[in-house]
Structures are given as C-alpha cells and as structure tokens.
Amino acid sequence: MTADVIDIAVVGGGIHGAGVAQAASAAGYRTLVLEQTALASGTSGRSSKLVHGGLRYLENAQLRLVRESLRERTLLLSLAPDLVHRVPFFIPIYRDTTRRSWKVGVGLSLYALLGGLAPDTQFAAIPPRSWPDLDGLDTSGLQAVWRYYDAQTDDAALTRAVMKSAVSLGAELACPAEFVSALRTETGYRITYREGGTGYERNCRALVNAAGPWVDRVAHRVTPLPPAPPVELIQGTHVVLTGGLTQGVYYVEAPRDRRAVFLMPWKGRTLVGTTESPYAGDPALVHPLPGEITYLQETVHRYFPGQDLDVVDSFSGLRVLPRSPALPFRRPRRTSLVREVSGRTRYIAIYGGKLTGYRATGARVVAMLKDTLPPASTRSDTSRIPLSPD
Ligand SMILES: Cc1cc2nc3c(=O)[nH]c(=O)nc-3n(C[C@H](O)[C@H](O)[C@H](O)COP(=O)(O)OP(=O)(O)OC[C@H]3O[C@@H](n4cnc5c(N)ncnc54)[C@H](O)[C@@H]3O)c2cc1C
Numbered sequence: 001m002t003a004d005v006i007d008i009a010v011v012g013g014g015i016h017g018a019g020v021a022q023a024a025s026a027a028g029y030r031t032l033v034l035e036q037t038a039l040a041s042g043t044s045g046r047s048s049k050l051v052h053g054g055l056r057y058l059e060n061a062q063l064r065l066v067r068e069s070l071r072e073r074t075l076l077l078s079l080a081p082d083l084v085h086r087v088p089f090f091i092p093i094y095r096d097t098t099r100r101s102w103k104v105g106v107g108l109s110l111y112a113l114l115g116g117l118a119p120d121t122q123f124a125a126i127p128p129r130s131w132p133d134l135d136g137l138d139t140s141g142l143q144a145v146w147r148y149y150d151a152q153t154d155d156a157a158l159t160r161a162v163m164k165s166a167v168s169l170g171a172e173l174a175c176p177a178e179f180v181s182a183l184r185t186e187t188g189y190r191i192t193y194r195e196g197g198t199g200y201e202r203n204c205r206a207l208v209n210a211a212g213p214w215v216d217r218v219a220h221r222v223t224p225l226p227p228a229p230p231v232e233l234i235q236g237t238h239v240v241l242t243g244g245l246t247q248g249v250y251y252v253e254a255p256r257d258r259r260a261v262f263l264m265p266w267k268g269r270t271l272v273g274t275t276e277s278p279y280a281g282d283p284a285l286v287h288p289l290p291g292e293i294t295y296l297q298e299t300v301h302r303y304f305p306g307q308d309l310d311v312v313d314s315f316s317g318l319r320v321l322p323r324s325p326a327l328p329f330r331r332p333r334r335t336s337l338v339r340e341v342s343g344r345t346r347y348i349a350i351y352g353g354k355l356t357g358y359r360a361t362g363a364r365v366v367a368m369l370k371d372t373l374p375p376a377s378t379r380s381d382t383s384r385i386p387l388s389p390d
Pocket of ligand 1: 035039047049214237
C-alpha cells in the first residue's frame with residue numbers, strides 16, 4: 001500500500017470526473033482519477049454534442065439550469081475556441097407543429113434574457129425568401145422559421161481536454177483502472193483498484209462517484225453503503241447519416257410523438273437524435289434498437305424528403321434521471337449532488353447533469369469538500385484556463 005494520502009479520489013473519466021479533477025487540482029488538492037475503460041467511453045462520448053442553454057428546459061421552468069448553462073456556454077466559447085463552436089439553430093413551424101410560433105418567440109426572448117442579452121443570444125425569424133437555402137427543408141405547410149445560436153462540440157475531445165488540463169495541474173490519472181471498493185476509515189476511505197493486472201490500495205480523504213450510469217453500481221462498492229436517490233437509466237440513441245445538412249442545427253418535432261429531435265451537421269455527416277427508451281442492465285452493453293433507428297429516419301424523411309441519407313453509424317448513451325411517472329422528456333435535467341447527511345462530507349455522488357455544466361459542477365463538488373480537506377493553496381482558476389484538443 002502506498003503511504004501517501006490522496007485528498008480526492010474520483011471514480012469516472014467522463015466529463016464530470018474530468019471537471020471535478022480539474023477543479024480539485026486547480027484548488028491545490030491532491031487528486032486521483034480512476035477510469036475503467038477510456039476517457040469519455042461512457043455517456044460523455046455519446047451525447048448530442050451540444051454546448052447549450054437548453055431552450056426546451058424553459059417549458060418546464062428549469063430557469064436556473066438554463067441560466068447557468070448559458071453562462072458556461074459563453075465561457076467555453078472563449079476558453080475552448082478549437083473545441084466549442086457557435087452554430088445557428090433553426091426551428092421550423094408548420095401548420096401541425098405543437099409549439100406555436102408566438103410561443104417559440106417568447107421562449108427565445110426569455111432565453112436571450114437569461115443569457116444576459118449578450119450578442120450571442122440574438123435571434124430572428126428567417127424571411128420566406130431565404131427558406132430555399134435551408135438544406136432542402138420541406139416548405140409545404142411551413143409558416144415560420146426561427147433562427148437562434150447555441151454551440152456544438154466534440155464531447156469526447158472536450159472531456160480529454162479537460163482531463164489534460166487537470167493532469168497539467170497535478171492530477172494523477174489511472175486509465176484503464178477499475179475502482180473495486182472503498183471502506184470508510186476515520187479520516188476518509190481506503191480504496192482499492194485494479195490497474196494493468198495489479199491491485200492497489202490507497203487512502204483518500206474524500207471520494208467522488210462520477211461514474212455516470214454506473215453511479216449506483218459504484219455506490220454499492222462503498223462501505224458503508226452511501227445514500228442514493230431513486231433513479232432510472234434512459235437510453236438515448238443517435239444515428240449518423242451520409243452527407244446532408246450544412247447550414248446549421250434543425251430543431252424539429254418527431255412526427256410520431258412530437259418530442260424534440262435535433263438534426264445536426266457533424267464532421268461532414270448528419271447526426272440525428274435522440275430517443276428516450278428505459279434501460280435496465282449493464283451500462284456497457286447499451287446499443288441502438290431497430291425501432292429507435294426507424295423513429296429517427298422517419299423524422300429525417302418528414303423534414304428533408306428530398307435528401308437521400310443512409311445510416312452509416314449509430315450509438316446510444318444513458319441518461320441518469322430521477323425515477324418518476326412523468327415522461328423522461330419532462331423530467332429535470334439538473335445535476336444532483338448526493339452526500340452523507342451527517343458529519344463531514346467524505347463522499348459525493350454526481351447524478352444526471354449536462355456536459356455543458358461540467359465546470360460549474362466540478363466547482364460545486366470541490367466547494368462541498370472544502371471543510372473536509374486540509375488547507376490548500378490555489379493553483380489556478382478554471383474560468384480562466386484555456387482548453388485545447390489533443
Ligand atoms: C443521449 C444523450 C444526449 C445528451 N446530449 C447532451 C448535450 O447535447 N449537451 C449536454 O450538455 N449534455 C448532454 N447529455 C448529458 C451529458 O452527456 C451527460 O450528463 C454527461 O456526459 C455525463 O457524464 P459523466 O461523467 O457523469 O458520465 P460518463 O461519461 O458516463 O462517465 C462515467 C465514467 O465512469 C467510468 N466508470 C464506471 N464504473 C467505473 C469503475 N468501477 N471504475 C472506474 N471507472 C468507472 C465509466 O467507464 C465512464 O467512463 C446527453 C446525455 C445523453 C444520454
């Protein structure tokens with residue numbers, strides 16, 4: 001056993017694990033990250049790849065989430081210009097669209113207000129004479145097209161860039177390394193993990209469970225069993241299509257059930273998603289279902305009937321959502337931080353959340369651990385650290 005004590009051990013090398021590691025090492029804490037497969041091999045490499053405020057969260061009044069996400073979007077556009085790009089989003093309104101044009105206009109006004117009316121919150125209705133420029137968007141029954149701006153990223157590259165920043169600030173990354181167990185001690189936890197066929201045992205003052213859809217599985221390896229809210233895993237599938245869209249991201253309603261679906265230009269191809277199907281089982285085995293692929297193809301054909309787009313790839317990720325009778329689409333998307341109810345905080349688990357808000361989440365986790373950890377000298381401020389791709 002290594003005699004040295006780690007301040008914060010983080011389980012998970014997704015965007016949240018990377019964000020906590022960056023915040024912790026910037027704050028001067030000795031940090032270890034354990035990732036069992038590869039960085040961003042979980043949900044953080046299978047998202048819709050948007051860095052956005054989440055316009056549709058306004059429909060369920062998640063105002064704090066939207067405000068924070070818009071703030072983080074602005075920051076990431078300046079800190080990571082090679083990884084996060086501003087893109088136009090188009091919302092077409094047809095005769096049968098459920099969200100009426102005036103409602104979308106009100107939503108966009110509120111979105112701009114929550115974004116502090118910054119230049120990147122401008123929006124407008126596109127005049128009908130410009131509709132033919134929209135990648136062959138179906139214009140029969142089309143009544144209006146709104147344009148606003150959000151951002152796209154490469155989610156896996158962003159995760160690697162944040163981890164690279166954490167490592168440059170002193171964090172230790174073990175990958176691939178599987179977290180096996182944690183046993184509570186007087187001063188924190190004794191953790192065990194396996195790396196390259198060897199078992200390791202080390203002491204840490206605090207443990208952060210950033211295992212995404214594995215969060216409950218990791219919690220069950222901790223003694224005593226930490227608190228855990230009731231959650232459900234919801235599968236979201238994307239398809240990648242040949243060629244296609246170039247003008248921006250189209251934000252449409254799926255013809256089958258009127259859920260919001262994005263059609264996005266992506267590395268010379270078109271990315272379409274997502275679906276929402278309940279999932280039970282090993283998170284590592286999640287895969288697209290034939291019905292999900294058909295649902296997404298139907299949506300593409302409804303709005304771009306002239307485009308001949310073949311499916312070249314598909315992938316699924318898992319959201320961790322609060323258990324509830326409500327449709328997944330209507331459930332809150334905020335991040336929940338769960339910790340012990342008594343004594344000093346030595347364990348925090350991250351449930352749910354957004355790629356976009358990783359930096360704010362990392363800062364919150366570290367602030368919650370401040371009273372548990374010995375004084376440290378701050379090395380940097382994550383709101384000022386530039387991020388660059390590999
Ligand atoms: C379909 C879909 C689309 C989304 N689109 C967007 C979007 O466009 N914009 C946005 O902001 N957010 C989006 N999100 C949300 C966002 O992607 C997630 O909130 C975020 O990626 C979760 O990151 P994470 O680090 O918590 O989990 P993960 O990325 O899943 O990372 C967890 C890691 O823990 C590791 N792990 C698990 N168990 C162990 C163990 N025992 N030992 C070591 N390592 C372990 C796993 O290998 C994994 O790499 C989307 C989510 C989904 C599902």
